[in-house]
Amino acid sequence: MVTKHTFALIAVIAVVTLLLRALPFxxxxxxxxxxxxxxxxxxxxYAIMGMLVVYCLKDTAVLxxxxxxxxLLACGVVVLLHLWRKNTLLSIGAGTAxxxxxxxxxxxxxxxxxxxx
Amino acid sequence: xxxxxxxxxxxxxxxxLPVFAGYLGLGFGFGVILRTRGYPVWLAPVxxxxxxxxxxxxxxxxxxxxxxxLLTAAVTTLMVNxxxxxxxxxxxxxxxxASWRRPYLMxxxxxxxxxxxxxxxxxxxxxxxxxxxxxxxxxxxxxxxxTLGAVAGGFLPFKSDGIDFVLTALFVTIVVxxxxxxxxxxxxxxxxxxxxxxLLIFGSDNMLIPAMLLIAVVLTLLRKKEVTPDGD
Numbered sequence: 165m166v167t168k169h170t171f172a173l174i175a176v177i178a179v180v181t182l183l184l185r186a187l188p189f190x191x192x193x194x195x196x197x198x199x200x201x202x203x204x205x206x207x208x209x210y211a212i213m214g215m216l217v218v219y220c221l222k223d224t225a226v227l228x229x230x231x232x233x234x235x236l237l238a239c240g241v242v243v244l245l246h247l248w249r250k251n252t253l254l255s256i257g258a259g260t261a262x263x264x265x266x267x268x269x270x271x272x273x274x275x276x277x278x279x280x281x
Numbered sequence: 282x283x284x285x286x287x288x289x290x291x292x293x294x295x296x297x298l299p300v301f302a303g304y305l306g307l308g309f310g311f312g313v314i315l316r317t318r319g320y321p322v323w324l325a326p327v328x329x330x331x332x333x334x335x336x337x338x339x340x341x342x343x344x345x346x347x348x349x350x351l352l353t354a355a356v357t358t359l360m361v362n363x364x365x366x367x368x369x370x371x372x373x374x375x376x377x378x379a380s381w382r383r384p385y386l387m388x389x390x391x392x393x394x395x396x397x398x399x400x401x402x403x404x405x406x407x408x409x410x411x412x413x414x415x416x417x418x419x420x421x422x423x424x425x426x427x428t429l430g431a432v433a434g435g436f437l438p439f440k441s442d443g444i445d446f447v448l449t450a451l452f453v454t455i456v457v458x459x460x461x462x463x464x465x466x467x468x469x470x471x472x473x474x475x476x477x478x479x480l481l482i483f484g485s486d487n488m489l490i491p492a493m494l495l496i497a498v499v500l501t502l503l504r505k506k507e508v509t510p511d512g513d
Contacts (some may be wrong), residue, residue: 165319165320173354174327174332174345175331176358177334177344177354177355178331180358180359181332182388184362184365185368185369186387186388187366188373189373189376189387192373193373197374201370204497204500205370205372207468207500209396209468210459210463211468211496211500212364213396213472214473215472215475215492216364216452217452217456217473217476218476218480218492219488219489219492220449235446235449239453242453243453243457246454246457246458247457252298252454253298253299253302255454256299256303256306256454257302259446259453260447263450264442264443264444267442268443
Protein backbone atom coordinates (compact mmCIF):
# COMPACT_ATOMS: atom_id res chain seq x y z
CA MET A 165 0.00 0.00 0.00
CA VAL A 166 2.83 2.41 0.81
CA THR A 167 4.62 3.28 -2.42
CA LYS A 168 7.04 5.95 -3.61
CA HIS A 169 3.99 7.93 -4.72
CA THR A 170 2.64 7.85 -1.16
CA PHE A 171 5.78 9.59 0.06
CA ALA A 172 5.71 12.05 -2.83
CA LEU A 173 2.11 12.99 -1.99
CA ILE A 174 2.94 13.42 1.69
CA ALA A 175 5.94 15.60 0.79
CA VAL A 176 3.87 17.83 -1.53
CA ILE A 177 1.11 18.31 1.05
CA ALA A 178 3.65 19.03 3.79
CA VAL A 179 5.57 21.58 1.69
CA VAL A 180 2.45 23.46 0.52
CA THR A 181 1.16 23.58 4.09
CA LEU A 182 4.48 24.95 5.34
CA LEU A 183 4.57 27.55 2.56
CA LEU A 184 1.09 28.79 3.46
CA ARG A 185 2.10 29.11 7.09
CA ALA A 186 5.45 30.81 6.44
CA LEU A 187 4.59 33.08 3.49
CA PRO A 188 3.14 36.03 5.47
CA PHE A 189 6.23 36.08 7.70
CA UNK A 190 8.61 35.98 4.74
CA UNK A 191 6.78 38.74 2.86
CA UNK A 192 6.41 41.20 5.74
CA UNK A 193 9.53 40.42 7.78
CA UNK A 194 12.10 43.15 8.24
CA UNK A 195 9.73 46.00 7.56
CA UNK A 196 6.94 47.60 9.49
CA UNK A 197 3.73 45.65 9.11
CA UNK A 198 1.22 47.79 7.15
CA UNK A 199 -1.68 49.16 9.24
CA UNK A 200 -4.16 47.38 7.02
CA UNK A 201 -2.49 44.02 7.66
CA UNK A 202 -2.51 44.72 11.40
CA UNK A 203 -6.21 45.51 11.19
CA UNK A 204 -6.89 42.25 9.37
CA UNK A 205 -4.89 40.41 11.98
CA UNK A 206 -7.17 41.84 14.65
CA UNK A 207 -10.55 41.02 13.11
CA UNK A 208 -9.73 37.88 11.14
CA UNK A 209 -9.48 35.51 14.12
CA TYR A 210 -13.16 36.06 14.86
CA ALA A 211 -14.30 35.77 11.25
CA ILE A 212 -12.19 32.67 10.59
CA MET A 213 -13.46 30.86 13.68
CA GLY A 214 -17.01 31.57 12.56
CA MET A 215 -16.13 30.27 9.11
CA LEU A 216 -14.54 27.11 10.54
CA VAL A 217 -17.69 26.21 12.46
CA VAL A 218 -19.66 26.33 9.22
CA TYR A 219 -16.84 24.49 7.42
CA CYS A 220 -16.97 21.65 9.96
CA LEU A 221 -20.69 21.25 9.33
CA LYS A 222 -20.43 21.58 5.55
CA ASP A 223 -21.29 17.98 4.76
CA THR A 224 -24.42 17.92 6.91
CA ALA A 225 -27.43 16.81 4.84
CA VAL A 226 -30.15 19.29 5.79
CA LEU A 227 -32.66 18.38 3.08
CA UNK A 228 -33.01 14.69 3.91
CA UNK A 229 -33.52 12.71 7.11
CA UNK A 230 -32.31 13.50 9.80
CA UNK A 231 -32.24 17.07 8.42
CA UNK A 232 -29.11 18.13 10.32
CA UNK A 233 -31.01 17.91 13.59
CA UNK A 234 -28.28 15.84 15.35
CA UNK A 235 -25.68 18.49 14.45
CA LEU A 236 -27.98 21.30 15.56
CA LEU A 237 -28.80 19.60 18.88
CA ALA A 238 -25.16 18.69 19.58
CA CYS A 239 -24.00 22.25 18.81
CA GLY A 240 -26.73 23.53 21.12
CA VAL A 241 -25.50 21.23 23.87
CA VAL A 242 -21.91 22.45 23.39
CA VAL A 243 -22.96 26.14 23.50
CA LEU A 244 -25.21 25.78 26.56
CA LEU A 245 -22.75 23.58 28.42
CA HIS A 246 -19.93 25.99 27.63
CA LEU A 247 -21.91 29.03 28.78
CA TRP A 248 -22.90 27.20 31.94
CA ARG A 249 -19.71 25.42 33.06
CA LYS A 250 -17.05 27.33 31.06
CA ASN A 251 -15.04 24.10 30.79
CA THR A 252 -13.76 23.47 27.27
CA LEU A 253 -12.90 19.81 27.91
CA LEU A 254 -16.35 19.11 29.29
CA SER A 255 -18.15 20.97 26.49
CA ILE A 256 -16.25 19.13 23.76
CA GLY A 257 -16.35 15.71 25.42
CA ALA A 258 -20.02 15.75 26.37
CA GLY A 259 -21.03 17.35 23.06
CA THR A 260 -19.18 14.72 21.02
CA ALA A 261 -20.48 11.81 23.14
CA UNK A 262 -24.00 13.19 22.74
CA UNK A 263 -23.53 13.48 18.99
CA UNK A 264 -22.17 9.93 18.72
CA UNK A 265 -25.15 8.66 20.70
CA UNK A 266 -27.50 10.50 18.34
CA UNK A 267 -25.98 9.23 15.08
CA UNK A 268 -25.23 5.70 16.27
CA UNK A 269 -28.35 4.91 18.32
CA UNK A 270 -31.13 7.48 18.11
CA UNK A 271 -31.12 8.22 14.38
CA UNK A 272 -31.08 4.53 13.25
CA UNK A 273 -33.92 3.76 15.70
CA UNK A 274 -35.99 6.68 14.42
CA UNK A 275 -35.27 5.70 10.83
CA UNK A 276 -36.54 2.18 11.59
CA UNK A 277 -39.66 3.54 13.30
CA UNK A 278 -40.54 5.89 10.46
CA UNK A 279 -39.32 4.23 7.27
CA UNK A 280 -41.10 6.85 5.17
CA UNK A 281 -38.96 9.62 6.61
CA UNK B 282 16.18 31.60 34.53
CA UNK B 283 15.67 27.85 34.81
CA UNK B 284 12.90 28.35 37.33
CA UNK B 285 11.30 30.93 35.11
CA UNK B 286 11.31 28.44 32.25
CA UNK B 287 9.70 25.70 34.36
CA UNK B 288 6.98 28.20 35.30
CA UNK B 289 6.45 29.01 31.62
CA UNK B 290 6.28 25.31 30.72
CA UNK B 291 3.68 24.75 33.43
CA UNK B 292 1.62 27.67 32.12
CA UNK B 293 1.83 26.25 28.60
CA UNK B 294 0.76 22.79 29.82
CA UNK B 295 -2.29 24.19 31.59
CA UNK B 296 -3.46 26.36 28.71
CA UNK B 297 -3.00 23.58 26.14
CA LEU B 298 -5.16 21.12 28.13
CA PRO B 299 -8.26 21.73 25.99
CA VAL B 300 -6.15 21.15 22.87
CA PHE B 301 -4.80 17.97 24.48
CA ALA B 302 -8.34 16.61 24.61
CA GLY B 303 -9.25 17.93 21.19
CA TYR B 304 -6.14 16.69 19.42
CA LEU B 305 -6.24 13.31 21.11
CA GLY B 306 -9.80 12.79 19.89
CA LEU B 307 -9.24 14.30 16.46
CA GLY B 308 -5.87 12.63 15.93
CA PHE B 309 -7.36 9.36 17.10
CA GLY B 310 -10.07 9.65 14.47
CA PHE B 311 -7.45 10.29 11.80
CA GLY B 312 -5.35 7.32 12.92
CA VAL B 313 -8.36 5.01 12.89
CA ILE B 314 -9.31 6.07 9.36
CA LEU B 315 -5.74 5.73 8.09
CA ARG B 316 -5.39 2.24 9.56
CA THR B 317 -8.76 0.97 8.41
CA ARG B 318 -7.78 2.01 4.87
CA GLY B 319 -4.91 -0.48 5.07
CA TYR B 320 -1.95 1.79 5.88
CA PRO B 321 0.69 0.82 8.45
CA VAL B 322 0.74 2.34 11.94
CA TRP B 323 4.03 4.23 11.42
CA LEU B 324 2.55 6.34 8.63
CA ALA B 325 0.38 8.15 11.21
CA PRO B 326 3.27 9.73 13.18
CA VAL B 327 5.10 10.44 9.89
CA UNK B 328 2.15 12.46 8.63
CA UNK B 329 1.58 14.09 12.03
CA UNK B 330 5.22 15.21 12.15
CA UNK B 331 5.57 16.51 8.58
CA UNK B 332 2.10 17.86 7.67
CA UNK B 333 0.73 18.59 11.11
CA UNK B 334 -2.64 19.74 9.82
CA UNK B 335 -5.97 18.53 11.16
CA UNK B 336 -8.59 18.62 8.47
CA UNK B 337 -5.92 18.35 5.74
CA UNK B 338 -4.67 15.04 7.12
CA UNK B 339 -8.17 13.63 6.89
CA UNK B 340 -8.37 14.80 3.30
CA UNK B 341 -4.87 13.43 2.68
CA UNK B 342 -6.02 9.89 3.52
CA UNK B 343 -8.51 10.20 0.67
CA UNK B 344 -5.82 11.53 -1.65
CA UNK B 345 -3.42 8.71 -0.76
CA UNK B 346 -6.06 6.04 -1.25
CA UNK B 347 -7.11 7.56 -4.55
CA UNK B 348 -3.50 7.83 -5.72
CA UNK B 349 -4.11 11.30 -7.14
CA UNK B 350 -1.49 13.31 -9.04
CA LEU B 351 0.97 15.55 -7.21
CA LEU B 352 -0.65 18.62 -8.78
CA THR B 353 -4.10 17.65 -7.48
CA ALA B 354 -2.58 17.15 -4.04
CA ALA B 355 -0.90 20.57 -4.16
CA VAL B 356 -4.07 22.42 -5.25
CA THR B 357 -6.22 20.62 -2.70
CA THR B 358 -3.78 21.50 0.07
CA LEU B 359 -3.81 25.10 -1.10
CA MET B 360 -7.60 25.17 -0.83
CA VAL B 361 -7.99 23.38 2.47
CA ASN B 362 -5.12 25.16 4.23
CA UNK B 363 -5.35 28.64 2.69
CA UNK B 364 -6.76 30.00 5.95
CA UNK B 365 -3.26 29.60 7.39
CA UNK B 366 -2.25 32.65 5.35
CA UNK B 367 -4.56 34.65 7.59
CA UNK B 368 -3.15 33.11 10.73
CA UNK B 369 0.34 34.08 9.66
CA UNK B 370 -0.72 37.66 8.93
CA UNK B 371 -2.14 38.13 12.42
CA UNK B 372 0.93 36.62 14.10
CA UNK B 373 3.64 38.63 12.30
CA UNK B 374 4.01 41.21 15.06
CA UNK B 375 3.59 38.65 17.83
CA UNK B 376 6.37 36.42 16.59
CA UNK B 377 8.79 39.32 15.98
CA UNK B 378 11.81 38.76 18.20
CA ALA B 379 11.19 35.06 18.75
CA SER B 380 14.68 34.37 17.29
CA TRP B 381 15.51 30.65 16.97
CA ARG B 382 11.96 29.66 17.88
CA ARG B 383 10.47 31.52 14.91
CA PRO B 384 10.87 28.83 12.19
CA TYR B 385 9.17 26.24 14.37
CA LEU B 386 6.46 28.69 15.47
CA MET B 387 5.71 29.33 11.79
CA UNK B 388 5.62 25.63 10.94
CA UNK B 389 3.45 24.69 13.91
CA UNK B 390 0.81 27.41 13.53
CA UNK B 391 -2.37 25.28 13.48
CA UNK B 392 -5.97 26.39 14.07
CA UNK B 393 -5.84 25.55 17.75
CA UNK B 394 -2.33 26.84 18.49
CA UNK B 395 -3.34 30.03 16.73
CA UNK B 396 -6.53 30.40 18.76
CA UNK B 397 -4.57 29.92 22.00
CA UNK B 398 -1.79 32.34 21.10
CA UNK B 399 -3.75 35.09 19.38
CA UNK B 400 -5.73 35.60 22.59
CA UNK B 401 -2.59 35.72 24.76
CA UNK B 402 -1.86 39.25 25.96
CA UNK B 403 1.47 38.74 27.75
CA UNK B 404 4.20 41.25 26.92
CA UNK B 405 7.02 40.06 29.20
CA UNK B 406 10.17 38.46 27.83
CA UNK B 407 9.10 34.90 28.67
CA UNK B 408 6.33 35.05 26.10
CA UNK B 409 8.37 33.58 23.25
CA UNK B 410 9.18 30.55 25.40
CA UNK B 411 5.47 30.30 26.14
CA UNK B 412 4.56 30.46 22.43
CA UNK B 413 7.20 27.82 21.70
CA UNK B 414 6.06 25.35 24.33
CA UNK B 415 2.38 25.80 23.48
CA UNK B 416 3.22 25.04 19.82
CA UNK B 417 5.45 22.09 20.75
CA UNK B 418 3.01 20.54 23.24
CA UNK B 419 0.15 20.86 20.78
CA UNK B 420 2.12 18.98 18.13
CA UNK B 421 3.12 16.29 20.65
CA UNK B 422 -0.56 15.78 21.53
CA UNK B 423 -1.37 15.56 17.84
CA UNK B 424 1.34 12.97 17.13
CA UNK B 425 0.21 10.98 20.17
CA UNK B 426 -3.46 11.05 19.13
CA UNK B 427 -2.71 10.07 15.51
CA THR B 428 -0.46 7.20 16.58
CA LEU B 429 -2.84 5.87 19.23
CA GLY B 430 -5.67 5.96 16.71
CA ALA B 431 -3.62 4.05 14.15
CA VAL B 432 -2.71 1.42 16.75
CA ALA B 433 -6.31 1.11 17.93
CA GLY B 434 -7.61 1.12 14.35
CA GLY B 435 -6.98 -2.64 14.21
CA PHE B 436 -9.28 -3.48 17.13
CA LEU B 437 -11.90 -0.89 18.06
CA PRO B 438 -14.05 -1.69 21.11
CA PHE B 439 -16.69 0.84 20.08
CA LYS B 440 -18.08 2.32 16.89
CA SER B 441 -16.32 5.56 16.14
CA ASP B 442 -19.07 7.06 13.95
CA GLY B 443 -19.50 10.71 14.83
CA ILE B 444 -16.10 11.14 16.52
CA ASP B 445 -15.30 13.86 13.95
CA PHE B 446 -17.69 16.09 15.86
CA VAL B 447 -14.79 16.78 18.23
CA LEU B 448 -13.52 19.29 15.66
CA THR B 449 -16.88 21.07 15.40
CA ALA B 450 -17.30 21.18 19.17
CA LEU B 451 -13.82 22.65 19.58
CA PHE B 452 -14.51 25.54 17.21
CA VAL B 453 -17.93 26.14 18.74
CA THR B 454 -16.39 26.57 22.20
CA ILE B 455 -13.81 28.97 20.76
CA VAL B 456 -16.56 31.05 19.15
CA VAL B 457 -18.50 31.11 22.44
CA UNK B 458 -15.37 32.30 24.29
CA UNK B 459 -14.66 34.97 21.68
CA UNK B 460 -18.31 36.06 21.75
CA UNK B 461 -18.06 36.76 25.48
CA UNK B 462 -14.62 38.41 25.19
CA UNK B 463 -15.44 40.89 22.45
CA UNK B 464 -18.47 43.15 22.23
CA UNK B 465 -18.09 43.52 18.48
CA UNK B 466 -19.81 40.42 17.10
CA UNK B 467 -19.71 41.57 13.51
CA UNK B 468 -16.52 39.72 12.42
CA UNK B 469 -17.69 36.29 13.63
CA UNK B 470 -21.11 36.82 12.02
CA UNK B 471 -19.43 37.88 8.78
CA UNK B 472 -17.32 34.73 8.89
CA UNK B 473 -20.34 32.49 9.42
CA UNK B 474 -22.51 34.18 6.80
CA UNK B 475 -19.73 34.27 4.21
CA UNK B 476 -19.07 30.57 4.79
CA UNK B 477 -22.77 29.75 4.62
CA UNK B 478 -23.31 31.73 1.44
CA UNK B 479 -20.23 30.22 -0.13
CA LEU B 480 -21.36 26.73 0.87
CA LEU B 481 -24.76 27.26 -0.74
CA ILE B 482 -23.33 28.67 -3.96
CA PHE B 483 -20.12 26.69 -4.44
CA GLY B 484 -20.87 23.47 -2.57
CA SER B 485 -19.02 21.77 0.25
CA ASP B 486 -15.94 20.85 -1.79
CA ASN B 487 -15.19 24.36 -3.05
CA MET B 488 -16.50 26.64 -0.31
CA LEU B 489 -13.26 27.67 1.41
CA ILE B 490 -11.60 29.97 -1.12
CA PRO B 491 -14.74 32.00 -2.02
CA ALA B 492 -15.65 32.26 1.67
CA MET B 493 -12.23 33.63 2.55
CA LEU B 494 -12.25 36.08 -0.34
CA LEU B 495 -15.68 37.30 0.75
CA ILE B 496 -14.51 37.67 4.36
CA ALA B 497 -11.46 39.65 3.25
CA VAL B 498 -13.55 41.96 1.04
CA VAL B 499 -16.26 42.63 3.63
CA LEU B 500 -13.75 43.26 6.44
CA THR B 501 -11.81 45.63 4.16
CA LEU B 502 -14.96 47.59 3.34
CA LEU B 503 -15.90 47.79 7.02
CA ARG B 504 -12.54 49.19 8.00
CA LYS B 505 -13.11 52.44 6.13
CA LYS B 506 -16.35 53.06 7.98
CA GLU B 507 -14.96 52.17 11.37
CA VAL B 508 -14.28 55.06 13.73
CA THR B 509 -10.94 54.58 15.39
CA PRO B 510 -10.48 57.25 18.09
CA ASP B 511 -7.28 55.71 19.44
CA GLY B 512 -5.73 55.71 16.01
CA ASP B 513 -5.22 51.99 15.43
